[in-house]
Amino acid sequence: MTPEELLPDELLERIRGRAAAYDRDNAFFHEDLQELAAAGYLKLFVPTSDGGGGLGLEAAAQCQRRLATAAPATALAVNMHLVWTGVAHVLAARGDHSLAFVLEEAAQGEVFAFGNSEAGNDSVLFDSRTAAMPEQDGGYSFTGTKIFTSLSPAWTRLGIFGKDPDARNGAGELVHGFISRETPGYRILDDWDTLGMRASQSATTVLDGVTVPANRIFRKLPVGPNADPLIFAIFACFESLLAAVYTGLGERALAVGVETVKRRTSFKNGGRSYAQDPDIRRKVADAAMAMDNLYPQLRSVTADVDALADHGAQWFPKLVGLKVNATETARRVVDLAIRVSGGSSYFRGSELERLYRDVLAGMFHPSDDESAHNTVANAWLGPLED
Missing domain, CATH: 1.20.140.10 (Butyryl-CoA Dehydrogenase, subunit A, domain 3)
Incomplete structure (x- = not known):
């Protein structure tokens, strides 16, 4: 499908028409998200066999380019869902199906968000200020603060990562996993009042010992740059x-x-x-x-x-x-x-x-x-x- 088919002019104009009010009121784009979900937009990377768009990164990027012409803050927040579904797609294309469940759950209507950013962490993905402590059943308990968590009012799945400082003989290990909206042990702060991109509602998320079970831990990597x-x-x-x-x-x-x-x-x-x-x-x-x-x-x-x-x-x-x-x-x-x-x-x-x-x-x-x-x-x- 083309960007014009996925985002017809009528839908795009409705989204454009709401953007100013979301910005003025510092409000989340609930109506945009509902319409985009109903149009199948959140399933761009989901295979057609599962009811998705079956798109690659080039086509998805052109869709996001078109959406941003109407409402940049809406597009920026939707990006975070598309990043995770896109990652699952890019990995699968290279024979790695470790995130197949992401595409399966996206096909069922789950909304993914990106909970990796941390204040003062200029190592980005190569280190973490969040503690990830192993538990006896193979899961991990995460404690730390994540910033710029777009889609805060709406996500149902949040990808997070942290560091187990004692792993790998004390060198540390970066642990990646997903929590659901119902998982206890996290708080979303009401602190998103910014100069721009206001509708994204990218609030701070505080992890207070939130537990990720073993079956939702999908990667353990060494600290520092690596070729994974x-x-x-x-x-x-x-x-x-x-x-x-x-x-x-x-x-x-x-x-x-x-x-x-x-x-x-x-x-x-x-x-x-x-x-x-x-x-x-x-x-x-x-x-x-x-x-x-x-x-x-x-x-x-x-x-x-x-x-x-x-x-x-x-x-x-x-x-x-x-x-x-x-x-x-x-x-x-x-x-x-x-x-x-x-x-x-x-x-x-x-x-x-x-x-x-x-x-x-x-x-x-x-x-x-x-x-x-x-x-x-x-x-x-x-x-x-x-």
């Missing part, structure tokens, strides 16, 4: 789908800017349209050319994931490079759109004002600018010498 397929799958889906959301945000900002320029007229020039102003035209052209550079990069990287391309050590530079390019390009395009749209875009409630606040969130998602540049430099020049 799970790490690649998470990075591939997380970075690509993030890039898709910010690509869609930039695309919408450009479209709104163009519409506004065509409507604006110059009193000084006798009511002539600002679309005839050379400086305005140059800014619009700069924004359009920036977006034109981004579209093929998103398609190329995601298509290569689907095709099982072997980029070796260049895979992670490609993924983080895509994410940074998408978030920074979108930021530049929103800025240009505001510049050509005039003072009306500065007022609370205008779409460009909301997009301006939403796009700023891009700098905080992993991999951040510093980490991404370090990854790319190491791939091309080798690590820094001691």
Whole structure:
């Protein structure tokens, strides 16, 4: 199915029509989620044999790009569900079926969320500040704090990870598992009041000895970088789908800017349209050319994931490079759109004002600018010498 079939114009306009109110009220996108679920959107990666869309990462990213043109915060939160289902799909395509249950449960309507981010943990997936203590039955008890837990009001399955500090002869071991909404031992804080991406309701989740049974523990990895397929799958889906959301945000900002320029007229020039102003035209052209550079990069990287391309050590530079390019390009395009749209875009409630606040969130998602540049430099020049 195409993005237009999965997200027909009528559905997209209803979602766009609710975005401003969600942002104003700092409210979760319950109606959007209900409609998207009813349309089968949460099953993009689920095989067609199980009632899903059977899509790969390239097609799913284009769907997210389209959704983000209507409501970036909705798309960003839905990303977290799609990351886990995408990871299960990417692993299965490589012969690893350890997360087959994720796709099976998504087919049944479960909503997955990503509970890995931690304040002050710049090691991201390679270490954890959350304690994962083994229990006698093979399960683990997790204690720690997870931030930016999107879909907080709605998830039914939350992926978490933590560190067993005594495993592997004291070197530590990273333990990954899933809890359900009904699992005791966690608290969701009412602390999401942010500058932008407000409808995502990515609240803090406190794990107070929450137990993950043995049958929901799906990976145990050494601390530090490693070549486990799970790490690649998470990075591939997380970075690509993030890039898709910010690509869609930039695309919408450009479209709104163009519409506004065509409507604006110059009193000084006798009511002539600002679309005839050379400086305005140059800014619009700069924004359009920036977006034109981004579209093929998103398609190329995601298509290569689907095709099982072997980029070796260049895979992670490609993924983080895509994410940074998408978030920074979108930021530049929103800025240009505001510049050509005039003072009306500065007022609370205008779409460009909301997009301006939403796009700023891009700098905080992993991999951040510093980490991404370090990854790319190491791939091309080798690590820094001691």
